Amino acid sequence: MLLQIVGAAVVDSLELPTRLLVARRSSPPQLAGLWEFPGGKVEAGESCEEALHRELDEELGVALRLGGEIEGPGEQGWPLNGRAAMRVWFAEVTDGRPTALQDHDDLRWVDLAEGGAVEDLPWIPADRPILTALRSLLPGPGAESPDQKREA
Numbered sequence: 001m002l003l004q005i006v007g008a009a010v011v012d013s014l015e016l017p018t019r020l021l022v023a024r025r026s027s028p029p030q031l032a033g034l035w036e037f038p039g040g041k042v043e044a045g046e047s048c049e050e051a052l053h054r055e056l057d058e059e060l061g062v063a064l065r066l067g068g069e070i071e072g073p074g075e076q077g078w079p080l081n082g083r084a085a086m087r088v089w090f091a092e093v094t095d096g097r098p099t100a101l102q103d104h105d106d107l108r109w110v111d112l113a114e115g116g117a118v119e120d121l122p123w124i125p126a127d128r129p130i131l132t133a134l135r136s137l138l139p140g141p142g143a144e145s146p147d148q149k150r151e152a
């Protein structure tokens, strides 16, 4: 059993995502300055989803609506190191304005478009495959809007 971490891929809109909210860690020293998905450890007695809501409230002061999961290769999600794995969900802010209250010293909304700024940031290396999976789940350039789909 690996230590369970949860993270949020907060986007501007779950239906039509164009920007991702990324957070820069302020600690511990070996991770400080690296970008990540806000989130943290699941506590005893908590579900992963409950932990994600709690962490985002504590760290960024926001309430979330969760979208689909960015599924990783394992039952516990994406391997982070030998001891931990992270499950990640798309999410949208429903209340509050993201503020670096704890664990982070910078927050940014970055463009998700191909060739955009997301990959240029110094991410925690374990997060790179998650970013690739996230991108593959985005609607393509010719994707139909939900309205068009309904009319078809």
Ligand SMILES: Nc1nc2c([nH]c(=O)n2[C@H]2C[C@H](O)[C@@H](COP(=O)(O)OP(=O)(O)OP(=O)(O)O)O2)c(=O)[nH]1
Residues within 6 Å of the ligand: 005, 006, 007, 031, 035, 036, 037, 038, 039, 040, 041, 042, 055, 080, 084, 086, 103, 124, 126, 127
């Ligand atoms: N939140 C988060 N943690 C990540 C990511 N990628 C990654 O390798 N990690 C690692 C860093 C940490 O070792 C661990 C998460 O621990 P954390 O320090 O954020 O958890 P927490 O908020 O519950 O912290 P604490 O109670 O120990 O202070 O997972 C990511 O994208 N987001």
